[in-house]
Each structure stands twice: as C-alpha cells, then as structure tokens.
Amino acid sequence: MTLSKPAGIFDRDVEWAELVRFATDVRPGATLGVVTGRRRQGKTLLLYELAQATNGFYFGATEATPAESLRRLGEAIGRYTEAPGPVRLADWTEAVDALLALGRDRPVTVVVDEFPYLARASRDLPSTIQHALTPGRPQRTESRTRLLLCGSALSFMGGLLAGSAPLRGRAGLELPVAPLDYRAAAAFWGIDDPLLAAQLFAIVGGTPAYRREYVQDDAPGGPDDFDDWVVRSVLNPARPLFREARYLLAEDPDLRDAALYHSVLAAVAEGNGTRGGIAGYIGRKATDLQHPLTVLEDAGLLARDPDPLRSGRSRYRITEPLITFYQAVMRPAWTALEQRRGADVWRRSQRRYASAVLGPGFEETVRQWTLRFAAPETFGGIVAEASAATLTDPASRTSHELDLVALGEPPLGDGPRPLLAIGEVKWGRTLGRPDLDRLERARVLLTARPGWDAGSARLLLASGAGFTDELRQIAARRPDVLVVDPERLYSGD
Missing domain, CATH: 3.40.50.300 (P-loop containing nucleotide triphosphate hydrolases)
Incomplete structure (x- = not known):
C-alpha cells in the first residue's frame, strides 16, 4: 500500500x-x-x-x-x-x-x-x-x-x-530520525547561496524546528543580512533559540551533572577532541571521563571518530552545531548577551566563530559530501568511511593533520585497504601549491605504509575562500587533484 x-x-x-x-x-x-x-x-x-x-x-x-x-x-x-x-x-x-x-x-x-x-x-x-x-x-x-x-x-x-x-x-x-543533511537544510531554509548556507548550517545545523517557531520564521535575507540575522535571531534573549543549547542538555534525564557536561562540550568546542585534551581542559583525570563521555555519546550530542591511521586513537566532536556555537560564542559572553549586547558580542566573536564553529563545521560538511554526494568516479571507488586523521612523518619527526581521509570498502581477503583520498580543508584561507605539496608528501608516506593501497589516492583541497590560479590550473590537468568549493559541495558531485 x-x-x-x-x-x-x-x-x-x-x-x-x-x-x-x-x-x-x-x-x-x-x-x-x-x-x-x-x-x-x-x-x-x-x-x-x-x-x-x-x-x-x-x-x-x-x-x-x-x-x-x-x-x-x-x-x-x-x-x-x-x-x-x-x-x-x-x-x-x-x-x-x-x-x-x-x-x-x-x-x-x-x-x-x-x-x-x-x-x-x-x-x-x-x-x-x-x-x-x-x-x-x-x-x-x-x-x-x-x-x-x-x-x-x-x-x-x-x-x-x-x-x-x-x-x-x-x-x-x-x-x-536524524537532522536534515546540509543540502536539505539549505533547501528548507530557502538559501541558494552556498557560502551563506554553510555559515547558517554551522550555527543551526539541520534541525527543522529551528526554521519556524524558534526564530519566528525569520531567515537571512541574503549574505548581507547574515550578521544582523545572527544578532536578532540567535543572540536575542527574546527568541527561543537563545536558550535552546542549554535546554538540549537539561531535557535529557541522564545528563544529571550539567556543569560537568557543559565543561566537556566546551573543551571539545575549543578544539580539544582527544580524551587527554578534554581532561586537561576541564582539570580532571582522563580516567574520570569514561562515564560523561559515554553519556554524551548515548545522548547523541558527542560522536567519537576513530583515527584510521593511528590504532586505538580517536577524536570527539559535537554533533549538534548549535551546541558548538553556544559553547564557543555564547557561553563565554552570556551576561553581556542577557543584557542585550548581542551586536557587540557578535562583532568581537568573529575570529572565534570562524575558527571554532565555521572551520570545523566546514570540515565535517566536506566529509559528508565525500560520503553521501560525491560520485564514485570522483574518488575512483565508493567511499565507505571519511574522517580526520594524524599522519606521522618519521623523516622529519613531524605530524601531518589530515582533515580528510576517505577509505574504500574493506577487501574481501587479506589485501591492503584502498585509501581513496586525503584532503586539506580550510574555510577562510586561499589554498595553493604549498598545500598540494603537503598532501603529495602525505600520500608518499601512506603508500609506503603496510595495510594501505594509497598509490592512487586523490588529493582533495576544499576551501571557502578559493584557490590560487596555479592550483586551479594543476587541478584542470591532473585527475588526481580535486578542488572543492562551497558551490560544488551544495550542487555538484
């Protein structure tokens, strides 16, 4: 039927x-x-x-x-x-x-x-x-x-x-019933500008209710209206969205120690994604965090992403963008916001918003595009997993932070697993040849590591600020180099 x-x-x-x-x-x-x-x-x-x-x-x-x-x-x-x-x-x-x-x-x-x-x-x-x-x-x-x-x-x-x-x-x-994905969220809000859609999604995510009653059906009228919209709809004590991040924790009866859970989320929002980093930020022992981390995972507010290149290592990320925005921008200035000084707070918070909210949100959007929207031929296979990872370079004794590691499906036998792509993702920086050189070095290191088939891995560079002409020219003649901008994230494969 x-x-x-x-x-x-x-x-x-x-x-x-x-x-x-x-x-x-x-x-x-x-x-x-x-x-x-x-x-x-x-x-x-x-x-x-x-x-x-x-x-x-x-x-x-x-x-x-x-x-x-x-x-x-x-x-x-x-x-x-x-x-x-x-x-x-x-x-x-x-x-x-x-x-x-x-x-x-x-x-x-x-x-x-x-x-x-x-x-x-x-x-x-x-x-x-x-x-x-x-x-x-x-x-x-x-x-x-x-x-x-x-x-x-x-x-x-x-x-x-x-x-x-x-x-x-x-x-x-x-x-x-999960939140809407970033493309569906843009359509739901009636936003057709990819840059504006990315900025909006980094704050409200894909929760449908935030589009209507929580902001009185008020959506940004365009890129020039975004800052004013944040002040009047998100940082306004008269709007329900203002206190929503607090209520998300208060509504779950398993989250009994609100202060501890807020501190854990604040640590993650500040970029401390490892258990040790979270422990250091909140002043607790790492062994004391097993319970709060598990509770936040079970509540759907934290996700733990294993590092595919470092066995036993993982990083935590906040799954609800509004909580990240609250912890990074609103919570440190709560008194000023309650005094209706939202415009001043927003003006002072631009750097924090870009680094702690928009940047990580853009990285996760690129990973979701890799998993859900990119065509298999884009990466030479079906992407089964996409996450961030840390790669150690033994020659220089340095580490490469890879914003994207896209893995193919595990082999049926004992052969190496295909590593389809590695990537550099930056919201506010123009990417160029030095960024490509770094990815090429990382691919060489991965090709030499046992257990991975990385020789034909694509090199993905994603940016909200654009690319140098040199990098675009390289990508035009090299099929293993992909440049991805917000327009491609929202409408291309």
Missing part, C-alpha cells in the same frame, strides 16, 4: 516510506516499531500524520504518575473507539492488551509518543510489552496492531533494544 507523504512534511521521504511499509503490513500478528531521534527533528509530525493517514491511534504521553497516564490513555482509547465513556485500565497489562485489541479487525497504527515518560514512571512497562508480544499469545496472534514507540531521550531509547533489554529482538522497525 502506498500513502502519499503529506505536504507539510519536508524531505523525510525514506522515513515516511519505512513507516508506511510498517503500518500497512497486512500479515497477521501484532508488530513493534521504535522511532528515535533528538527533539525538534519532526518525529511527532511524522507519526501523527501517519496515524491520520491510516486512521490509526495516536497518544502523546506526558510526565505524570502511572495512574494519571493510564486514565489519559483510557480516555483516548474511548474516544478513538467511540465507546460510551473512557476505557478503564487497571494496569499496564490491561493497557497494552487494549492497544493490541485495536488491531483485531485490520492493521491499525498505534503510536505512543514520548514513551520514556511512561517507562520511567513504570519501570516494568517494557517487560509488560515484551510479554504482550510473546509468540503464540492470542492477544498478539489475533491482532494486527502496528505499535510504534517513540522517544527523544536517545540514551533511554537506545537501551530499549540493546543487550538483554526486555524488548531486544521484538522490534520489526528501528527508525532513527
């Missing part, structure tokens, strides 16, 4: 198709799906519209006692089934069976949104659902309820299906 995606949902074609496929499955037996994603990504809109399109049931949980939640659920079921009054539910066993009973005659979409609110108040609820979905149980086999549990607490939702959790192996759908 095919259901057209509602006009009010931007992008999300893959997510909508997966949800429709799950909800319209006509096979007998109740099934379970789990939908996850950070807040403000449009999960509720997707699921509400799915329930509407399939004549299904939608219930949005709130923070409440179990008794109140059961009463609200019974009232909602009563309205949905057009019963004479609310359905009385004595406990969650009765409640789950009542939800399964909704699909007795046909496939019925049943959405329980903000599921963590219910499960935190009633710890045995996941086990109750597990029991209800036991194979052979009549309440399951005689039902075609398509039960969708949704939540924004990523650490909690991830634990629902992990390890020995009760619902492990019960779900037929595990759907993450």
Whole structure:
C-alpha cells in the first residue's frame, strides 16, 4: 500500500516510506516499531500524520504518575473507539492488551509518543510489552496492531533494544530520525547561496524546528543580512533559540551533572577532541571521563571518530552545531548577551566563530559530501568511511593533520585497504601549491605504509575562500587533484 507523504512534511521521504511499509503490513500478528531521534527533528509530525493517514491511534504521553497516564490513555482509547465513556485500565497489562485489541479487525497504527515518560514512571512497562508480544499469545496472534514507540531521550531509547533489554529482538522497525543533511537544510531554509548556507548550517545545523517557531520564521535575507540575522535571531534573549543549547542538555534525564557536561562540550568546542585534551581542559583525570563521555555519546550530542591511521586513537566532536556555537560564542559572553549586547558580542566573536564553529563545521560538511554526494568516479571507488586523521612523518619527526581521509570498502581477503583520498580543508584561507605539496608528501608516506593501497589516492583541497590560479590550473590537468568549493559541495558531485 502506498500513502502519499503529506505536504507539510519536508524531505523525510525514506522515513515516511519505512513507516508506511510498517503500518500497512497486512500479515497477521501484532508488530513493534521504535522511532528515535533528538527533539525538534519532526518525529511527532511524522507519526501523527501517519496515524491520520491510516486512521490509526495516536497518544502523546506526558510526565505524570502511572495512574494519571493510564486514565489519559483510557480516555483516548474511548474516544478513538467511540465507546460510551473512557476505557478503564487497571494496569499496564490491561493497557497494552487494549492497544493490541485495536488491531483485531485490520492493521491499525498505534503510536505512543514520548514513551520514556511512561517507562520511567513504570519501570516494568517494557517487560509488560515484551510479554504482550510473546509468540503464540492470542492477544498478539489475533491482532494486527502496528505499535510504534517513540522517544527523544536517545540514551533511554537506545537501551530499549540493546543487550538483554526486555524488548531486544521484538522490534520489526528501528527508525532513527536524524537532522536534515546540509543540502536539505539549505533547501528548507530557502538559501541558494552556498557560502551563506554553510555559515547558517554551522550555527543551526539541520534541525527543522529551528526554521519556524524558534526564530519566528525569520531567515537571512541574503549574505548581507547574515550578521544582523545572527544578532536578532540567535543572540536575542527574546527568541527561543537563545536558550535552546542549554535546554538540549537539561531535557535529557541522564545528563544529571550539567556543569560537568557543559565543561566537556566546551573543551571539545575549543578544539580539544582527544580524551587527554578534554581532561586537561576541564582539570580532571582522563580516567574520570569514561562515564560523561559515554553519556554524551548515548545522548547523541558527542560522536567519537576513530583515527584510521593511528590504532586505538580517536577524536570527539559535537554533533549538534548549535551546541558548538553556544559553547564557543555564547557561553563565554552570556551576561553581556542577557543584557542585550548581542551586536557587540557578535562583532568581537568573529575570529572565534570562524575558527571554532565555521572551520570545523566546514570540515565535517566536506566529509559528508565525500560520503553521501560525491560520485564514485570522483574518488575512483565508493567511499565507505571519511574522517580526520594524524599522519606521522618519521623523516622529519613531524605530524601531518589530515582533515580528510576517505577509505574504500574493506577487501574481501587479506589485501591492503584502498585509501581513496586525503584532503586539506580550510574555510577562510586561499589554498595553493604549498598545500598540494603537503598532501603529495602525505600520500608518499601512506603508500609506503603496510595495510594501505594509497598509490592512487586523490588529493582533495576544499576551501571557502578559493584557490590560487596555479592550483586551479594543476587541478584542470591532473585527475588526481580535486578542488572543492562551497558551490560544488551544495550542487555538484
């Protein structure tokens, strides 16, 4: 069965198709799906519209006692089934069976949104659902309820299906709803200038909600309006976006020590991506950071990228651009911002914005282009992994910081893994022949290292400020040299 995606949902074609496929499955037996994603990504809109399109049931949980939640659920079921009054539910066993009973005659979409609110108040609820979905149980086999549990607490939702959790192996759908990618975000904001799109994405990322109510539907009118837009929409205490980065931490119940987590994020925003660097910045031992780093990873706010050239080494990066912007620009000047001196703060913060926010954001955009949008022939193969890396030069006893290392798919046998590209990425600097020479030296070093097939690796140079004429001429006659500007990132392959 095919259901057209509602006009009010931007992008999300893959997510909508997966949800429709799950909800319209006509096979007998109740099934379970789990939908996850950070807040403000449009999960509720997707699921509400799915329930509407399939004549299904939608219930949005709130923070409440179990008794109140059961009463609200019974009232909602009563309205949905057009019963004479609310359905009385004595406990969650009765409640789950009542939800399964909704699909007795046909496939019925049943959405329980903000599921963590219910499960935190009633710890045995996941086990109750597990029991209800036991194979052979009549309440399951005689039902075609398509039960969708949704939540924004990523650490909690991830634990629902992990390890020995009760619902492990019960779900037929595990759907993450991620932020929009940088190209989709530009289209959503109505920005067609690549430089402006990159600057905007470095602050608000791909979170759909930030486009509408969080800035009163205010988007930069063009490159000349960007600075004014930042002051009036991001650094303005009267706008919801102003405090959003703080709320992102406060909303996750697993992030209990807010001061520690803010300090860890500040360390990463300042360029301290290693565990030792973070520890030194916040004045803790590296061994004390295992828990906070794991919690921030589970919450979807930090990502750990292994260094492909140094076994056992990795770097952390912040996944939400708004948090990076807050830590680098807003948090150090919070008092001045609350006093509505946003224009002064922004004027003084240009260098920090460029180095701590825009530069790293541009590097990650280039890596995403390499993975998602560049054609295979651009790199001579399919890019399976793209990350930053550190390469040691034993002859000069120096290290090369490579902003991009693009790896091909692992070989089937024991042969070397193809290294498809290495790159230099700079937002605010014009790249030229010396940058190419450095990459050529790095390729020579990698070619000599065992385990890598780097002889034909492309040399990628990406810049927001442009390239020298000499470098452009070299790239025009050498297929192994790629120059990538924002226009190619946003529209080319």
